[in-house]
Amino acid sequence: MGIVSRGFSGRGRSGDSERLPPGQYRTRDFPVLSAGPTPHTPLDEWSFTIEGGDQPVRWTWDEFRALPSETVTKDIHCVTKWSKFDTEWEGVAIDILLESVDHDHAYAIAFCDGGYTTNLPLEDVTDGKAWIAFAYGGEPLDPEHGGPARLLVPHLYFWKSAKWVRGLSLRDEDEPGFWETNGYHNYGDPWREQRYWGD
């Protein structure tokens, strides 16, 4: 640990809480962290696709927004050590999207505008654990935070909640994504502090 600077405590942080995974600090902000420039895909060009069934299944924005959606309130945890409690999202459960896909695969690779990818076991995006979110805090999702739509998987570190998501590719074999191939943990459970390879 570095030398302690008298009178420094950082910004808006609260003390210990059972809701904080190990090594995390609670923030009241919502930091913007992006791996690249913010894409601006017009909604009339946007689509969401699930590949891996007999045929790809594709929804336009209007078709996507016509699907049943729900509002959920979740704590989110970023590997860069900030956690934010009680974030409110509106989105379509991945379970709903998968109802249209006949498949037998074990893994999902999320792919996004700008080229970002992340990988998850299918069981981590089903049974009410994941959404394609299009609204945050009651407002349409800001482009800086992943709008028009991002993947939301709150039980894992937030790099798995891919911004600007455009689809899922369902596979039999896992394929580590953008960060998983460069040091970040392949699974990423904040409660077991799985930040890096070998954790």
Place this chain on the structure above:
Amino acid sequence: MAGTAVLGRLTWLVAEVVETRSETPHVRTLVLDVAGWQDHRAGQHVDVRLTAEDGYQAERSYSLASPPGEPPAITVERLDDGEVSPYLVDVAEAGDRFELRGPIGGYFVWEPDGSTDPLFLVAGGSGVVPLMAMIRRRAAAGSDVPATLLCSSRRFEDVIYREELDQLAARGDGLEVVQTLTRAQPPGWAGYSRRVDVELLREVAPAPDQSPRVFVCGPTSFVEAVAEGLVSLGHRPGRIRTERFGGG
């Protein structure tokens, strides 16, 4: 360069605040004593790391305002939603310590080298800090290479180093200082009164055929707009060096 050869492994040093100097209502200079400090070059910066009692750490970069040969000094602007800057501007006082790494940077650096090509320095807000190190270096060296500083600030009271810049420009050694105030101007203001745009650059910058060395520093959007503006006026991209500042 001697400085680069000696660099070796970059490690965290301990800095102690020796003196603080208020520059504007939001900006303060901290003069530091750093054990193990090697002399720096004008334009370089340091990384500052603060650690709280519970182990929480935050790290930010700050440009050195002092010229080579003088004790290291950083000038910091307090950002309302900042994490490190409010500590450095409002809390830290003489005797306080924090960790520091540097000096660092070789790309955004200037020193007099015998070239007579004019220098064009463009600053957005606290982006003036590394450019001021260059101006102070130039003055200390008795250089008469033509130099123009174009500085953009919100209001008169936000202009960092205003009096010193007026004094240096009054020496008549080839330094020109042009100020623009973007939000409000005092009565009788003789400088520019708007954001830096292509027309303003055309009026203030040395002509492209003089092949000026250009350094632009400030917020990302400012830096990118100015660099694009200069290129559209015919300046070669290879003669323009940029340093983007972020939040703190």
Place this chain on the structure above:
Amino acid sequence: MIRLDGNSIAGTLAELFGGEMTEAQGICGGCGAENFVGALHVYRAAGIVVRCPSCDNVLMRIVEAPGRTWVDLQGVTTLQVSR
């Protein structure tokens, strides 16, 4: 603020490569553009992403962990470092 430039990671790169790197020149494997490292676009996400200012191709990915750092330089065809 979404992006900064190579100057902002000068310290990280100096620790990694054992010397000043912002004056090094890199050639983008995507479009061939040559730029000083100090002029490259830098994004901070879960880790650091360095992109080509001309084509946005990912040139470097850097992840810093306690006691180890991962660097991916696949996007850079050639890095010229002066000493």
